[in-house]
Structure formats: C-alpha cells, structure tokens
C-alpha cells in the first residue's frame with residue numbers, strides 16, 4: 001500500500017472522507033495512527049518540563065498582571081477561565097439531535113478569559129511575556145526573584161518601546177498580542193486578514209497598535225508579518241503557524257483543568273473517560289491544549305478538533321499526512337466561514353506533525369449549526385460566545401453515535417461515567433450589537449428547525 005502522501009491530489013479527491021469534506025458535508029474522522037502517550041512522546045521533542053517552565057513563567061508575571069489588569073486582581077494575576085456545568089444545554093442538545101446523551105457535558109469558558117476574552121489569552125499573552133522577560137533579563141534589568149510588577153514603570157515601557165512585535169491574525173491573536181504588547185510598551189504591528197472584524201481593528205488602534213489590513217486570508221497576513229520581522233533584530237514575529245512558545249502557553253491549560261475537575265469532584269480514569277472538543281484554526285491553540293491535556297490525563301483523555309465545513313484545514317492535513325503541504329483550497333474548498341477564529345485554509349505543519357499520534361480525531365460543523373448552538377447556549381444557560389467557540393459543542397453527540405470508536409477503546413460500559421468538555425474559545429469581548437446579530441440569526445434557524 002502506498003503511504004498516504006504518495007497519493008496524488010486526484011486520488012485523494014476520490015477518497016470518501018475528502019469527498020465529504022469537499023462536498024461541505026459535516027463529517028468526522030477518527031485517527032487510525034494514535035499511540036499510547038508514552039510511545040507518542042518518544043517522537044516528540046517537547047516535554048513535560050517545557051510545560052512546567054511555561055507555568056512557572058506565568059507565575060512570575062502574576063504580580064505584574066494583577067497590577068495592570070485590575071480584573072485579575074482578585075485572582076492575583078492568574079489568567080484562567082471557569083469550567084461550567086451546562087445541564088440545560090445538554091438537554092437542549094438531546095432534543096435538537098434527538099439523541100439521549102449519557103455522561104456529563106461541561107463548558108470551558110475561555111470566552112471569559114481575562115484581558116482578551118479568547119483562548120489567545122493563553123498562548124498569545126504568554127509569548128509576549130516571554131519575549132519581554134528575555135529582553136529584560138538579557139539587559140540585566142530583571143532577575144527571576146524580582147517582583148515583576150516593577151515592569152509597570154515608565155523606565156521599562158521606554159525600554160520595551162524600542163522593540164517591535166509583529167503578528168498575522170484573523171483577529172483574536174492580534175487582539176491578545178496587541179493588548180499585552182501595548183501595555184508593556186512595545187510597538188506592535190498586527191497584520192489582519194480580510195475576515196477580521198472591524199471592532200477588533202478599532203480596539204487595537206485605540207491602544208496605539210499599528211493595524212495593517214489585507215484583502216486576503218489568514219495565511220497571507222501571517223506571511224506579511226513574517227516578512228516585516230525578517231532581518232530586524234529588534235522585531236519579534238509571533239509565528240502562529242510554528243511557534244513553540246505559543247504552544248507552551250496553551251499547554252499550561254492541561255494541569256489547570258486537572259485542578260478544576262478535581263475541585264468539581266469529577267474523576268478521570270480508565271473507567272471515567274474524558275472527551276474534549278477543541279475548535280481548531282491553524283492548530284496551535286487546540287494543539288497546545290491537547291498536548292497539555294494528554295500530559296495531565298494520559299490516555300484517559302480523548303481530544304477531538306472541531307472545524308468549520310468550509311475550513312477543515314487540520315482534518316485534511318492530518319488525514320492526508322501532508323500537514324502544511326496541503327490546503328483546503330487545493331480541494332476547491334473556499335475557506336469562507338463566519339467563524340473568523342477558524343478561517344484557516346492551511347494547517348500548522350508543526351502542530352500536525354508533532355501531534356499526529358495524539359489527536360484522536362477531527363470533525364466538521366456547518367456555520368449554521370454554530371449559530372444555532374450559539375443561540376441555544378444563550379437561551380438555556382445565558383452564556384454568550386462567538387460562533388467559533390461553538391464548534392466543539394456537538395462533539396458529545398458525534399461521539400455518542402460513534403459506536404466503533406467506543407468499542408475500540410472498550411468504553412461501552414463507561415460512557416455513562418464520561419465527562420465531555422466543549423472548549424468555548426471566545427466571545428466575551430464581542431460588542432453587544434454584534435452579538436445580538438449572531439443571536440438573532442441563530443435563533444431564527446432554531447425556530448425554523
């Protein structure tokens with residue numbers, strides 16, 4: 001049999017999963033190449049120590065974060081989100097999909113992460129802090145034992161102002177990098193793709209961030225950011241497609257979630273499996289979180305990526321084994337979706353190849369389903385999220401229907417003990433008027449159904 005990547009594009013087009021993807025049909029794919037964590041880790045250059053190192057860095061910055069972002073004062077500068085039980089939403093899903101759901105569904109509210117209101121407040125902010133710390137350490141202005149709130153001084157802001165941070169983004173990453181970078185005093189340039197929302201650009205400009213707009217999609221915005229930083233020693237490019245630093249910032253979520261589940265008296269072990277559904281754009285956010293989750297829960301956690309039917313970049317990259325050598329556009333898929341955080345046509349090669357034996361699968365969801373679920377979540381739980389953040393919500397129904405997967409993992413008797421977590425990746429900063437439009441559209445669809 002030829003290895004996957006030896007197939008031609010034409011041959012791939014005849015493949016059933018790819019046919020579903022190109023037909024924009026909602027589909028699910030289970031990764032046949034998963035390996036036990038211990039085995040998979042032998043082929044991964046990143047370690048648990050790297051994640052611990054990131055967690056320690058975030059600890060050092062807590063006094064600073066608490067000082068400059070007053071909303072984090074009560075939690076002493078911890079940038080973390082609530083984990084919520086959503087029984088009414090679970091019931092609504094049972095009705096919508098006409099399917100009894102065993103186990104319990106929870107929602108991880110990264111939509112309500114402090115500072116920038118999306119999952120990018122993990123990786124994006126972490127990378128800016130990392131860069132700032134390295135600069136200050138190298139200049140002899142800071143040591144690990146210092147109280148980092150000293151960074152909130154005119155002298156430090158002046159020091160950072162001679163350095164630039166550049167990033168390409170569909171919106172939320174730019175928001176995180178821009179808010180954090182500007183706060184420290186950096187000069188920040190955000191290269192925005194066409195699908196980025198106007199309010200995000202305005203908010204960034206109001207903070208003195210240099211926003212550069214393009215008519216093209218995410219991949220070009222990233223390429224332009226990369227170009228800006230090339231050959232400029234004083235410019236740091238936040239590489240959403242390849243950054244190990246971003247990835248580590250996301251990975252810290254694993255241990256944090258473990259603590260939250262323990263506090264909620266929720267067990268995760270071989271008889272109590274954990275399923276996590278992660279909305280995926282380029283892959284860094286869900287990839288980093290999945291890596292952290294695997295380290296925290298071993299093989300008892302099952303991680304699935306969720307993508308729009310119009311942007312199944314990671315699904316295609318993993319499935320073909322071609323990673324960033326293939327894009328959805330190669331199959332004639334247009335990468336046009338209202339889920340702007342997920343509007344990515346070419347996946348991260350770094351994430352795909354690093355996690356190819358750890359990601360348990362991927363599924364797609366139509367934009368209309370995301371809007372319906374957005375309205376349903378608002379109605380049943382009074383939680384408001386942006387469309388992208390709902391991509392993982394139907395995961396529980398997809399798994400429930402996947403008898404083969406359940407059997408293959410010998411989970412038939414344990415599904416009643418299962419915990420399902422939809423990772424709600426963004427939304428609390430969306431302006432009211434904009435949110436109302438999302439809701440009205442979703443609500444109308446619900447009433448039609």
Ligand SMILES: *Cc1c(COP(=O)(O)O)cnc(C)c1O
Pocket residue numbers: 118119120172173279280281282283284285286287341342386388389425426427
């Ligand atoms: C960025 C983003 C994601 C996905 O993260 P990637 O690193 O691009 O895969 C999911 N949801 C929202 C709201 C986002 O902004």
